Amino acid sequence: MTTPLLSDSEGPADALPVCLTSPTVAILGSGDFARSLALRLVASGVRVVVGSRCVNRIPSGLFPDAVELRNQEGAVSQAVCLVFMALFPEHYCSLLGLQSALAGKVLVDVSNAAEMNIHGLSNAERLAELFPNSLVVKGFNTVSTWELQTGAHDGSRQVLICSNSTEGKKKVVQLARQMGFHPVDMGGLSAAREIEVAPLRLLPSWSGPVVVTFLLFLFFYGYGVLLGILLPFLAQGHNAFYRLALDLVNESLPAVALVTLALVYFPGLFAAWLQLWSGTKYRRFPSWLDNWLQRRKQLGLLSFLGAALHGVYSLCLPLRRISLHRIVNTIFIGLVCDLKCLTTLGVWRSELYLSCGVLGLGVLSLLAVTSLPSVGNTLNWREFTFVQSGLGYIALTLSIMHTLFFGWDFAFHIEAYPFYMPPSYLLAVVLPCIVLVCRCFLLLPCIFTRLTRIRRGWESKRNCPHDGKRLM
């Protein structure tokens, strides 16, 4: 595949030539990755030869029978054009002896970076330095041995590829397609650094939202402990520490969920106001706002998690030992008071806040489902917006109503403010209300039309001295 002629005649075969003309592919190394790679290649109809330093040591059956086992020299010599380097990068140098044999061949570097921040060259670049006459291509390191063995069942697994050799890239891309992967060209070999680090990343897009949610939880939980346990204990020596385990968590979770949900819709409003104020959409948002906007999905899912847990916790309440205790108390001690409090209003209240809660959670779970990649992919942009924004605000409204109905009668009794501090649900409901109000403002005709025009490309004169023609 080194002469243009050959490569031409192979062209028509789309992704297949490699297997049709079946040029043997060599794999240097006999580890898990080498083994899985060989399995997949064979399954894709490619002839594979594995080169290992101690061949006789490889247990029979470790590799499929179709695979030929040779020492490294033999393997390289058999490879028509492609050689996978399935060794740890620190052993690359040990192959310098094969330099001439590898000349003109495509070396695929499948190694990962040792740690997140690479100092100096990437493995692929070092390999290229060691074998200047070979075409070094970075790739397949983002694919796990497990995916190699099982096969990306929906053929959707991306294989990031980069190289300075277009010829080499071309061959690897074809092979990747044939193996049922989805090759993505990342450009020149300098991109290898990024590709080698990719497998080390640990949910980067989640860290921020998780931290925020966790801090919120700490705040509300701490506030609850102070207000509901410590102060009463210090003041009246009333011991309620058992509430730490469940009650307080169940008090904090809804607050966290509510605030987080508000944080999902806050940046959008902020962006809108920014556009209105600057009178154009061509001014970039500050980066912190951009980041925030990109984390909305994660925030939303965390909010859903909190809400769901709150739901389950609440449903657990009647199961608790203490609840039986309370009923008994109600009946003997607190009966009169309770039946007194049991006004129709009280009943209505409980009915309403429960149904608002259930419905809110229901809508939130719809949102969560549509945020699944496979579901979201089936939605067009309008549907996505309808679900995420439309249903989202409905969920927010229902949650707020849930909170307000819950706190209804308490809110107006002085007993609700022991030690002159408001109950946590009042703190939690502030931001969501602000968000909701701002949103309503944006729906005012005058503002709405202006915003739509801006989003459609219109700009207030001060921004564009040019003639009226707008660009999308």
Next chain:
Amino acid sequence: MTTPLLSDSEGPADALPVCLTSPTVAILGSGDFARSLALRLVASGVRVVVGSRCVNRIPSGLFPDAVELRNQEGAVSQAVCLVFMALFPEHYCSLLGLQSALAGKVLVDVSNAAEMNIHGLSNAERLAELFPNSLVVKGFNTVSTWELQTGAHDGSRQVLICSNSTEGKKKVVQLARQMGFHPVDMGGLSAAREIEVAPLRLLPSWSGPVVVTFLLFLFFYGYGVLLGILLPFLAQGHNAFYRLALDLVNESLPAVALVTLALVYFPGLFAAWLQLWSGTKYRRFPSWLDNWLQRRKQLGLLSFLGAALHGVYSLCLPLRRISLHRIVNTIFIGLVCDLKCLTTLGVWRSELYLSCGVLGLGVLSLLAVTSLPSVGNTLNWREFTFVQSGLGYIALTLSIMHTLFFGWDFAFHIEAYPFYMPPSYLLAVVLPCIVLVCRCFLLLPCIFTRLTRIRRGWESKRNCPHDGKRLM
């Protein structure tokens, strides 16, 4: 890529030639879409030049550095073969000056329709009229800026493409592949109309089922209000309006869920009987039946939603203020009666209807999970049928048992029929029972074998005068 020679030499590169030989791609427009498009193209290793009327107005950093900013003339002149028209269609005419510069080049129309029903030509067709010497291709409008920026992570996002120029189509398809999308050829430019409307659709397949479910809910809710609140209030002045919020909803939801679930399996039975009666499967079903059959998934999911909500509502019952009230009553007033009613039968009843309910909901949720695209894709047809039909009928049976056990002893007391009207759950259980009975009939050997033969292609003589050979 205008000469066969070039195109030949590009062939082998599979999806890569555009980037290997790196012909610059031009984008006219500097809006969000243009920006996202540029980002994605650069990420895919394509050289991009953006043409804007007021270049100096574009804030630095809006586009990646790799992107060259020029005025429109300059951009077009640099583009080797591909030009993206990222303007609003109403501004196409403003580019007439570039007609000669654009001649022979591929113009990609990425615009959406303004409203659902297009009058006259589609944007792409109008563009083709304006630039008769260019190869106009419709595409990428179904992809959102968001998807362009993040990249279709599972490389599965479809890009609908149509054009009268096979040459142009070819180039755009290659580019789409390279960008990690999944191009789908929709045929000639006349298909542009459909493609331009696609992004405006709002869950077309859901409207029908949602309406049906909603009407069912209205019916059962109204019936409940009449029977459980209005009549008692008018007759005995017994005030139970607080039940509107939660009780009645929780009474109606299961009824809706049950009937909807029956509606999922009804059309299938209908189709089977139709085939049995006509003795062939080559007669098409009436279109209403076809539509119904295609909406079963949505109906099933709505039924699941209803059932799930019913479950949560029911679990909320003990949390209600009123329930405490009831317990107290039970103990003081109704105690004797209650302990009397508390026969072993009563206990068994409650145990059974609860467990049937839980199991039914469990099976339904399995169905819901398998209806997720990514899960369904991993099932072969037999597995899919086993889950959807087999488990589906189990869920239906369990739900019916749930209802019957629930209504068991009530059903035979005269108190269950106040004002001589049956309770709603009795109404709800009728259709499901019919479905179940019909289904059982279909399992009778005689009918079953005949149906299988018909489905395998056999036909009763009157349908096919020809010799015995059957086609699949």
Next chain:
Amino acid sequence: MTTPLLSDSEGPADALPVCLTSPTVAILGSGDFARSLALRLVASGVRVVVGSRCVNRIPSGLFPDAVELRNQEGAVSQAVCLVFMALFPEHYCSLLGLQSALAGKVLVDVSNAAEMNIHGLSNAERLAELFPNSLVVKGFNTVSTWELQTGAHDGSRQVLICSNSTEGKKKVVQLARQMGFHPVDMGGLSAAREIEVAPLRLLPSWSGPVVVTFLLFLFFYGYGVLLGILLPFLAQGHNAFYRLALDLVNESLPAVALVTLALVYFPGLFAAWLQLWSGTKYRRFPSWLDNWLQRRKQLGLLSFLGAALHGVYSLCLPLRRISLHRIVNTIFIGLVCDLKCLTTLGVWRSELYLSCGVLGLGVLSLLAVTSLPSVGNTLNWREFTFVQSGLGYIALTLSIMHTLFFGWDFAFHIEAYPFYMPPSYLLAVVLPCIVLVCRCFLLLPCIFTRLTRIRRGWESKRNCPHDGKRLM
């Protein structure tokens, strides 16, 4: 497309040539599959002619208008290179008359096997025998008519293809791509056997785990019946048979879920110890261990299912008739005792085991979500391990704590051991504890480092007499 010249000139067109040069494709057969195939082909811009024995019998509108209907001879004569055999294999022979017409053309066999274990040749191989001069390709049988009609929306549906003719395979692969499918080359025609059986498989990877889980359930349920119902009944004539329906199920489910969850992590530990003991990772695991390791996902999901059902069942408890009964009893008969038992310890206990349970279930559901294909695909290996292993062990720990807290005070009363048999939750908690302890051992520095070195390729001397260089 039979001359290299033609095929060359088609090459560059990537997946499109078939439609660009639009060589008509023929479909023999007029059944559902033929119809859906035609629909999809037309939608993909391919010219289609359908050949049927009784054309006049085909109802108008059964096929799209773009499709031409001919008798079989006519259809075959029109087909440039591709002919789909959409007949039942038993009718292949009836086409022998067309042998000459079909010579040199690609015949695509889309048939499934009649039963799981094929005796003799596969359909495709028999077809190849009947038409020795045609290029027989196996394919598309794994795609259902439904998928053909709706289109694999995320273009990820795999089409398994095999053939002895590379030329034929090439054409079919191109066509499959064009239709939006993901062709996978399975090698020579001998692979047809496997491909034809694929659609008949019924969740092969689930059978094992389901059986195990079911047996576990039977054991715990039986044990519960014996200990909780039969023996009391026989000994004290105490009738508690009503507990069969819900109580006992809810007692067995958590036990099953807990043990199953332990079974998810057991094989991993076993493998680790094996590697430590043999001092190398190049020795293959026994096949039973391999199978077990590959079934962990299914076991985990079943465990989640059990846990979720247990959760719902438990939340149902207060709804039961009997619970009201119990409250009443508590208050009248058992009041004194109960209030006595109601120590702070008891309250703490109930609070803790409830919250552990809820949290455990929460973590498990996170695991379940990430095991969805579309979600898992977005995770890299490190993230996947973090979720599945890290969170998994947290879930296991929480579940164990849930069980221990639950059984806390009972465990130390003699009443907890009626008939000298331990309660089922004690049996259930044994294995999980063992797993947890073993896991902790593996975290001991000395063992941990050694294991990591082994996994990185290091081997104890006795395994490799060679020099120090290690292969990945």
